[in-house]
Amino acid sequence: xxRLYRTQLVNSLWGFRPLTLVGTTDKLENPNLTIVNNILHIxxxxxxxxxxxxxxxxxxxxxxxxxxxxFFSLNHITNSFYRKAHxxxxxxxxxxxxxxxxGLEAEYKDGITVPFVKESPVKVLLEYTDRKEIELNGTVLxxxxxxxxxxxxxxxxxxxxxxxxxxxVITGAGLDAYYETNLLHRLKYARPNQxxxxx
Amino acid sequence: xxRLYRTQLVNSLWGFRPLTLVGTTDKLENPNLTIVNNILHIxxxxxxxxxxxxxxxxxxxxxxxxxxxxFFSLNHITNSFYRKAHxxxxxxxxxxxxxxxxGLEAEYKDGITVPFVKESPVKVLLEYTDRKEIELNGTVLxxxxxxxxxxxxxxxxxxxxxxxxxxxVITGAGLDAYYETNLLHRLKYARPNQxxxxx
Numbered sequence: 001x002x003r004l005y006r007t008q009l010v011n012s013l014w015g016f017r018p019l020t021l022v023g024t025t026d027k028l029e030n031p032n033l034t035i036v037n038n039i040l041h042i043x044x045x046x047x048x049x050x051x052x053x054x055x056x057x058x059x060x061x062x063x064x065x066x067x068x069x070x071f072f073s074l075n076h077i078t079n080s081f082y083r084k085a086h087x088x089x090x091x092x093x094x095x096x097x098x099x100x101x102x103g104l105e106a107e108y109k110d111g112i113t114v115p116f117v118k119e120s121p122v123k124v125l126l127e128y129t130d131r132k133e134i135e136l137n138g139t140v141l142x143x144x145x146x147x148x149x150x151x152x153x154x155x156x157x158x159x160x161x162x163x164x165x166x167x168x169v170i171t172g173a174g175l176d177a178y179y180e181t182n183l184l185h186r187l188k189y190a191r192p193n194q195x196x197x198x199x
Numbered sequence: 200x201x202r203l204y205r206t207q208l209v210n211s212l213w214g215f216r217p218l219t220l221v222g223t224t225d226k227l228e229n230p231n232l233t234i235v236n237n238i239l240h241i242x243x244x245x246x247x248x249x250x251x252x253x254x255x256x257x258x259x260x261x262x263x264x265x266x267x268x269x270f271f272s273l274n275h276i277t278n279s280f281y282r283k284a285h286x287x288x289x290x291x292x293x294x295x296x297x298x299x300x301x302g303l304e305a306e307y308k309d310g311i312t313v314p315f316v317k318e319s320p321v322k323v324l325l326e327y328t329d330r331k332e333i334e335l336n337g338t339v340l341x342x343x344x345x346x347x348x349x350x351x352x353x354x355x356x357x358x359x360x361x362x363x364x365x366x367x368v369i370t371g372a373g374l375d376a377y378y379e380t381n382l383l384h385r386l387k388y389a390r391p392n393q394x395x396x397x398x
Contacts, residue, residue, distance in 0.1 A: 003244070008359035010243035010345065013323060015217040015275050015363050016370035016380060017240065040239045040251060041216065043336040044209035045202070052239060076214050079383060083395040090389040101391065124212060132331045136342065137242040143335065146209065160207035161373050164214050171215035171370050171380060174360050176387070176398060179380040181215055184278060184369065186376045190289035192300065196282040199375060 012174030019172040021085055021104075022051065023073035023115045024065035026094075031106055031115040032061045033098040035077070035088050037172050040141070047146035049074075049126065055138030061094060066142055070128045071113065075120035078168035082178045109150070116150065121167035123150040161186070211373035218371040220284055220303075221250065222272035222314045223264035225293075230305055230314040231260045232297040234276070234287045236371050239340070246345035248273075248325065254337030260293060265341055269327045270312065274319035277367035281377045308349070315349065320366035322349040360385070 001009075018039040024032045042048035053063045066072045077085040084102040092101055099106045105118035109125075116123045126144030133140055155166045165181045172178055186199040200208075217238040223231045241247035252262045265271045276284040283301040291300055298305045304317035308324075315322045325343030332339055354365045364380050371377055385398040 002359075005359035006246075007243045008356075009348075009361065010246040011240060012359075012361040012363070013246075013321070013345070013348065014238050014240050014248060014273075015219065015321070015368055016215055017217055018214040020214065038240060039213050040249075040340075041210060041213050041237060042251060042333060042338060044206045046336065047205075047209040047212075048333075048335060049213060050239075052241060074213075082383065083386065086386045087389050087395045090391045090393075092391050096391070122212070122214070130333070130335055132333070132340070134241060134247075134329075134331070134342070136247060136329055137245065139241060141239075141331070141340070143333065146212070149208075149212065157207075160201075160204035160211075161376065162208065162211040164211070164372060165378065169214055170383065171378075173363060174385075177360065177385045178383045179364065179370075180383055181370060181378040181380050184281065184377045184379060186373075187282065187285045188375070190286050192289045192291050192295070194289075196286045 008174055016171040016173050016179060019077050019170060021075040021077060021088065021117050021120065022062050023075060023117065024062050025069060025113055025115065026065050027068055029113060031097050031099055032065055033088050033104065033115070033117065034062050035085050042143060048129065048143055050141045050143045053140045053142060056140065063140065063142065066128050069113065072126055072128070072144060073114045073116050074124040074126065075117035076122040076164065076169045078119070078121060079170055079180055080168060081119045082170055086176070121152040121155065122162065122164065122169065207373055215370040215372050215378060218276050218369060220274040220276060220287065220316050220319065221261050222274060222316065223261050224268060224312055224314065225264050226267055228312060230296055230298055231264055232287050232303065232314070232316065233261050234284050241342060247328065247342055249340045249342045252339045252341060255339065262339065262341065265327050268312065271325055271327070271343060272313045272315050273323040273325065274316035275321040275363065275368045277318070277320060278369055278379055279367060280318050281369055320351040320354065321361065321363065321368065
């Protein structure tokens with residue numbers, strides 16, 4: 001199987017994946033921003049998520065920055081700026097800010113060094129907590145704990161559920177496909193001997 | 200923060216997530232089927248994915264089955280049977296087959312013990328390869344290698360990309376929300392000093 005074909009096939013094999021922009025800085029507070037589609041929900045209590053990074057054999061600015069500074073931001077992507085978000089995947093020099101290169105606006109919060117993406121309706125600050133090396137292919141699962149959430153309150157339901165689609169948050173498949181979503185239904189907690197019911 | 204509110208909030212914090220049905224058997228070849236939304240793409244070469252399972256302190260049939268038999272299937276979910284897929288999350292006794300309980304049809308392939316979901320347009324057979332314990336909350340990342348892919352060829356693009364939306368494959372958010380998708384665009388490989396372009 002051709003290498004590019006295989007990469008497209010396997011990357012798209014798992015269906016729709018979360019997309020987000022990871023904001024970091026190096027020790028000198030130079031900002032970095034990169035799109036990722038490898039976010040893993042790890043648990044709600046404590047609130048943990050992982051990002052899988054490719055093998056750190058070439059420069060991986062975001063991974064190095066997280067390990068150096070201990071913090072990173074996640075910033076979800078909407079249909080209004082997904083092209084700029086995609087462009088952050090270009091291999092910019094370390095000296096070049098992806099914010100400047102793509103036209104996304106950096107937003108800084110009081111007392112927080114890492115940049116957020118101003119255009120993003122869901123912004124999360126995480127603190128580096130642990131990592132797991134996947135020896136099978138040299139990737140690294142970086143685990144962070146949620147420290148603070150900045151959210152457009154219009155998309156927060158009364159039960160705590162975030163209705164991302166109301167803010168135009170998108171999802172991705174493979175390496176390069178971007179999708180809007182349309183809510184079918186939320187379903188009630190499933191119990192044996194009870195048919196599935198809408199919430 | 201209320202425990203249920205926190206669970207809804209953090210589970211939905213990462214946006215849209217891959218949904219799939221995990222098919223397994225125990226040593227006696229009794230089938231088991233359960234919906235998961237914690238799939239992680241780990242790499243294309245070798246082709247690897249992970250599933251995060253909650254702490255094995257209560258019965259976790261799928262996890263035990265994978266560790267016992269070494270194999271599992273993933274079966275993506277469409278808008279035509281997502282309610283039945285959701286129902287597999289109910290706590291059935293070990294003796295009860297989720298196929299029988301929900302009305303999903305088990306499909307068996309020559310020489311393969313684990314069941315697939317007949318209704319699913321994307322079916323993947325994986326072999327258990329490794330696991331990583333996340334000590335922070337007791338979860339377990341089970342890593343599998345792709346052995347075989349069964350796919351409706353109508354959704355396979357010439358470059359290897361799987362156009363899941365053409366088969367009605369859905370995505371999820373939080374614990375209970377199901378979404379259809381609508382392709383915005385695929386974008387070309389991003390390069391510095393070149394604007395984002397449609398594929």
